[in-house]
Amino acid sequence: MDPADLNAVVLLGAAVLLAAVAAVRISTRAGLPSLLVYLAIGLALGESGLGLQFEDAELTQVLGNVALAMILAEGGFTTQWSAIRPVAPLAGVLATLGVLVSVAVTSGLVLLLLDVDLRTAIVLGAVASSTDAAAVFSVLRQLPVRGRLRAVVExxxxxxxxPVIILVTVVTSDAWNSSGALGIAGQIGYQLLAGVALGFAVARCGVWLLARSALPASGLYPLATLxxxxxxxxxxGIAGGSPIMAIYVAGLVLGNSRLPHRAATDSFVEGLAWLAQIGLFILLGLLASPDRLLDALPTALIVGGALTLVARPLSVLLCATPFGVPWRDQAFISWAGLRGAxxxxxxTIPMSVGLPGAERVFDVVFLLVVLFTLVQGPTLPWVARRTGAALAVGARDVTIDSAPLEDLDATLLQLSVPPDSRIAGVEVAELRLPEGTAVALALREGRLFVPADTTVLRAGDHLLIAAPRDARPEIEERLRRVSRDGRLAGWYSRLPPRVRPLTATGGPRP
Structure with missing residues (x-):
């Protein structure tokens, strides 16, 4: 490649990446997953914009699977097992039986309302039925939603x-003609179980090795973890299991283990996940053809409507009712099932194998994702309030970050007090942090100072807390309790609901 061409490519790539990073702020304020902005960038770079020609569906599928693996690894890595453990059975049923119900209902309605064959109807139903981890994480983690509901959806x-990836792969392969329904179900079950078992086993071995390794540079630990x-x-994948399931389970195990240089690994994994999202969505936008999308609009509305308004609510109803989930929570779970990458x-799988009508399927799904994300994303806060899924004012969780102090076997925690937290008005001593913990520094309105025990904390304060490494979980739990319940959190949260004092608000003192 000519150096001038290389410079032009690097310039374009850097400009696109900076634009994509800046777009995150815009999408967050609008309550939309950033994928829509990235898809728009891809369309702008494509044949109807700057004129870049890209039609390689097979390459897109390969790169897309790698990017999805990175996104799911980060999703598992940043998910607290303690949060999802109570809801794991319900989430597992929704992810398996719920998906099958969604696929069956959507495919049936598509077969009834559109002029397509059974195989195409199942492909459309299966492709559209999977909720997207990147879209769900990016939207839900910006909303003050009750922890249990957030954990279920995430x-x-x-x-x-x-399950959906396996189903689409099997339906679009020769197994469609050679395997019956039981054979396909057996393949799906084996791949899922093998993925879970191998992901867990490899990650546990990796944690054991990392804990006993003395690498010469801290930056090597994030690389080893990834x-x-x-x-x-x-x-x-080599053993015939589900690679996607394996990497998600591995991310869960790694993320919930004590790893060396954890803060560096967190930042590294998060940055790569953002890069994977940006690259994936821009690539998908490049592959789409705006000239064909208008023709696919009626079909996209029918498939998306059948899925969002009928199949998804019905699958949630059938799966969540046996677990005693109230109908209001079911309504939120149903509406929070966002689609994305x-x-x-x-x-792209039907396109890569040359399935008849595959290009039409891609156009329909691309348009479906864009249209229904535009509807569901901005309305999700309203739905959360109407269904009671939203946390009450004053109950928003606090943001806590940490950095290790290797030589002292200690850690530094950074606490940001949000405007609606009940930590506002609480004295430092009233936090009642574990022994050996010190609130070392505070930043208030641009001014740094060392807080005393009697310092009253305010909304917007940033605190630097030094603590023994082993005390970190206890400190985080204590701070979150005070944020929810105020200065009386130590006993307030243990009282029966009927006798909780209404005056214990923990608000600012006069």
């Missing part, structure tokens, strides 16, 4: 990708 979005996750991906990447 865990489902992580677990339901592998390599372990992708090792689980590859081992599962996964359906569009899956829509």
């Amino acid at each position: 865990a489902e979005s992580g677990f339901n990708d592998p 390599a372990i996750a992708f090792l689980a991906f590859a081992v599962s 996964v359906p569009i990447v899956l829509a």
Whole structure:
């Protein structure tokens, strides 16, 4: 390549990446997943914009699977097992039985309302039925939603990708003609179980090795951690299991283990996940052809409407009712099932194998994702309030970050007090942090100072807390309790609901 051409490519790539990073702020304020902005950038760069020609569906599928693996690894890595453990059975049922119900209902309605064959109807139903982890994480983690509901939706979005990927792969392959329904179900079951087992085993071995390794540079630990996750991906694929399920489980195990230089690994994995999202969605936008999308609009509305208004609510109803989930919570779970990269990447599978009508399927799914994300994303806060899924004012969780102090076996925690937190008005001593913990520094309105025990905290304060490494979980739990319940959190949260004092607000003192 000529140096001038290389410089032009690097310039374009850097400009696109900076634009994509800046777009995150815009999408967050609008309550939309950033994928819509990235897809728009891809369309702008494509044949109807700057004129870049890209039609390689097979390459898109390969790169898309790698990007999805990175996104799911980060999703598992940043998910607290303690949060999803109570809801894991429900999330697992939604991700398996719920997906099958959605596929069956959507495919049936598509077959009834559109002039398509059974195979195309099942492909459309399967491709559209999977919720997207990247879209769900990016939207829900910006909303003050009750922890249990957030955990259900996030865990489902992580677990339901592998079954759908397996189903679409089998339906579009020769197995459609050679295997019956039981054979296809057996393949799906084996791949899921193998993915879970191998992902867990590889990650546990990796944690054992990392804990006993003395690498010469801290920056090598994030690389080793990511390599372990992708090792689980590859081992599962070679063994005939689900690579996507394996890497998500590996991310869960790694993220909930005590790893050396954890803060550096967190930042590294998060940055790569953002890069994977940006690259994936821009690539999918490049592959789409705006000239064909208008023709696919009626079909996209029918498929999306059948899925969002009929199949998804019915699947949630059938799966959540036996667990005693109230209908209001079911309504939120149903509406929070956002679509994103996964359906569009899956829509490239029929194109890569040359399935008849595959190009039409891709256009329909691409348009479906864009249109229904535009509807569901901005309205999700309203739905959360109407269904009671939203946390009350004053109950928003606090943001806590940490950095290790290796030589002292200690850690530094950074606490940001949000405007609606009940930590506002509480004295430092009233936080009642574990022994050996010190609130070392405070930043208030641009001024740094060392807080005393009697310092009253305010909304917007940033605190630097030094603590023993082993005390970190206890400190985080204590701070979150005070944020929810105020200065009386130590006993307030243990009282029966009927006798909780109404005056214990923990608000600012006069």
